[in-house]
Amino acid sequence: MCFFDQHRFACGDWKWGHFRQHCNREYRIGETCGMKLIMQTVAVGQKCKLCEKIDTKMRRRTAEVDRISRWQREGSKFRASIEKAMEIIRGLDAEVYELSCERQRRLQGIGSAH
Structure with missing residues (x-):
């Protein structure tokens, strides 16, 4: 020990x-x-690397949602851009889910270590 x-x-x-x-x-x-x-x-006064990555992806997701809202207010001329932004959001959601699962696995490891 x-x-x-x-x-x-x-x-x-x-x-x-x-x-x-x-x-x-x-x-x-x-x-x-x-x-x-x-x-x-x-x-340590900061978050771990996993939480930093999750926060970064969530900020990017929020920016994409804001862009979609702005484009939707302007009518249907940005349909392709909206579809691409929706695809980016789906990808970010998947990445955040994977990072959250990895974080949960780490937290469960803490429980077994003590």
């Missing part, structure tokens, strides 16, 4: 930090026993 720092992001996700201390079970120099315990938790 070797000790490591834990970095906790603003969104609640976390990652392992630097190695801090060997336990008495590991006798090989420079090796760890494989079981990680938290020495200290370091708060």
